[in-house]
Amino acid sequence: MARIEDYALLGDLQTAALVSTAGSIDWLCLPRFDSPACFAALLDTPDAGHWSVAPAAGGTCTRRRYVEDTMVLDTEWVTPEGTVRVIDFMPPRGHAPDVVRIVEGVHGAVAMRSDLTLRFEYGRVVPWVRHHDDRVEAVAGPNRVRLRTPAPTEGRDMSTVSEFTVRAGDRVPFVLTWNPSHEPPPKVVDAERALTETLRFWTDWTQRGNHIRGPYRHAISRSLLTLKALTYDPTGGIVAAATTSLPEQIGGGRNWDYRYCWLRDSTYTLQALIAAGYLTEAKAWREWLLRAVAGEPADLKIMYALDGTRYVPESELPWLAGYEGSRPVRTGNAASDQLQLDVWGETLDGLALARNAGLASRDDAWDLQVALMNHLEGAWDQPDNGLWEMRGARRHFTHSKVLAWVGANRMAEAVRTHPELDGPADRWAALADTIHADVLAHGFDAERNTFTQSYGAPGLDAALLMIPRVGFLPPQDPRVLGTITAIQNGLTEDGLVKRYDTTDSDDGLSGGEGLFLACSFWLVDALHLAGRTPEATALFERLLSLRNDVGLLSEEWDPEAGRLLGNTPQAFSHFPLVTSALQLHAGRGHHSSQAIAVDGTEGTPTTGP
Structure with a gap:
């Protein structure tokens, strides 16, 4: 095989x-x-x-x-x-x-x-x-x-x-x-003519974007082409990967169907597309996002089908042996019914990015964002399953609370900087302050000088590396620097980052997993923002070396076997590759709701919901 x-x-x-x-x-x-x-x-x-x-x-x-x-x-x-x-x-x-x-x-x-x-x-x-x-x-x-x-x-x-x-x-x-x-048979395709037209299509698409310069130009271009190829053109949705059930550990049971669209990908998606000049695709993704989340805010899902369908029941295919014997093979994804509070903040952050990048607005976009925020006001302090889709008991995940802060912060900021938008900015800002204080009181271990995965528990989580990126704390705050050090000491292997310690997981699943590539790109960003750019660059170039011969990355890396693991190609590996590369090109960082220009400068905020 x-x-x-x-x-x-x-x-x-x-x-x-x-x-x-x-x-x-x-x-x-x-x-x-x-x-x-x-x-x-x-x-x-x-x-x-x-x-x-x-x-x-x-x-x-x-x-x-x-x-x-x-x-x-x-x-x-x-x-x-x-x-x-x-x-x-x-x-x-x-x-x-x-x-x-x-x-x-x-x-x-x-x-x-x-x-x-x-x-x-x-x-x-x-x-x-x-x-x-x-x-x-x-x-x-x-x-x-x-x-x-x-x-x-x-x-x-x-x-x-x-x-x-x-x-x-x-x-x-x-x-x-x-x-x-x-149906009647479709028109016969001439192979040679189709080749000429296909080459022209992709060449024209590549040239339509910004002409990215610098040492990582080819890596960025190949990742953008991969992301475009993972786009479902009729709706603008982008699947997490092209496959299902490629294992996170050979022979293990963590085999999931990734042929769906995750809301948490939205901000990364928009950053990568906007930075590279693909505003048509960014707008299509934004429109998909608005259609998918429309409805009762309490019913917001973490993921949707390509056309925005909310119901993606999980089942097993027992007649398939699985990749290298890794069973079960699954279709659908039961995590779609989980409560993951971070998706409200990620959705509002993504729409703030679209707004600040000047994408054309829709009349109902702001009303929908207000409805989402109103729900988040009453739900942010609930325990949830967290961004890693834990299948055990719900907990107060620190990252979920940070993203709730992001939602409140972005909404208050939007009203204060865009006069045409109406909403209780002071109330939302006060809520952001309340959540901020709650996280610092319960999600930070002062003795160890690190944030923790969940309130009252010692475990670490690579998602904590996002704290400076979303603007929750300055990138050189001692608590941020302590968290980076703790994750490097406690969640890395062979220089790359695990999501969390799966041996402490209560999800009842067999097997562990590899090193999560997106988390390693998050460490690149955190190191760069902290002023440790040579270290960030070395890690980034190490990650580039893990791509296969045609520039593709899957979800994870097995350091012992020296091989890729998980569904492939993984959009959540290629999005951060683009954004990390652009930051390193520019030699500076950015706020998650700000577009990165191709030269690395921050996009200028404009009006519109």
Whole structure:
């Protein structure tokens, strides 16, 4: 089985595929990110569905890369018989999703093999396959897939196999297209034309952003492209990752479905997109956010489906063995029903950032923010499950209280700096002061000079590194510096940061987890803000070295095995990469509700809700 870092991402802005260094697409959900997979070998064996296009002799590719600043992947094998290249991409969605693979002979003559094994419903349903003169058609229930190629095809062992030889100058296309089985077939895609148009789309998109300078330009650009590829274009929502159930520890039970949109990603998302000049995407995300949270403020969820659906029930797929035996495989996410008070503050912080960046306003945006704030006023002092979605007893998490302070602070600040906005600024400011005092009284351990994960308990939490970033305390306050030191001493391994000590968790789940990459980027920011920029830069460059060969990061890092863990590619790893890189470029820090300009300066606040 391929390692998590062996996968590259293809995407059409509505779903995504993962292709390994062996040339096999082992994960693809159609027609949406959160649809059932038709290729699920990632979570089982090749019999659960895959599509390999590679030299018949097999083996790992010699090299691969994305074509410049695009999501078109070139994979090359140098063999004793010659050199061959496979060009993989998904054209930005037209009427139907397509996966295009073009086999190009570079020199010599290389025997090739395509092995297409379609298994709908996460590997459970074998389709009925028919071979026609110009295509192969597979149907099962609501799904129809057509494969068109000039290469010969035949059915073999419940798969469609093509065996052919490519010589220098040959280009053999394969086009896989899905559509609902009850609808007429979509228009046939010309592979070469689609390649030209896809390259142009991504090149144009990259050029539309700011021209970022500095030593981290390529890393920033690749992360932004990854985030764009994780965007569900019809609504503007951005999924946390393209996968479900990739484990946080090999063989463990912390395997979650990340094909949804988390509210806590909102501020990071907006910072990264606005800083890079992608205001259209930032506005689309803001509009998704406003639609998703509309309704009764007490019913605010921590996460939503791509279209804003609130109900994402969790279930298990017992017929899948799991990635390297890591079970259970889950779909949906029961954490969507948890109480996590930090999301109110994160939502209000994100909308404050959008307002201060001058994104076009909506008439109902401020009324909704006031409603959210009114609810937070009466709920901030409740225990909750915390941002790490603890499945044990609720507690008074320090980070949750800090984010409640953020919500009150941003709302009071908005009324005072934007004359057209109406609200009880003095009352909200007084509430912010009350929450601030409560956190200092109950969430800070003066003996150890550190903030703690929850009130009255000694445990640490990497989320405490956010305290200076959100403006709760100055970055060089002794309590902040003490917390940084405590986390470096108590929550780091091999220089990288854990979320918290899972051995003290009461969530009843098996297994531990790796080192959480987003938390390590938070340490970069905290060190930089504290004036320890050389140390921050060294850590940042260490994190860059953990990316795979095509610049992707998953959720976590296993320091013992030296490998990536968790769902991939992880938006919550790539957002902070962008913001940390921009801060280091600029040599200064920023407030979470302020946009970072491409040169690192703070954005100028403007009016509008």
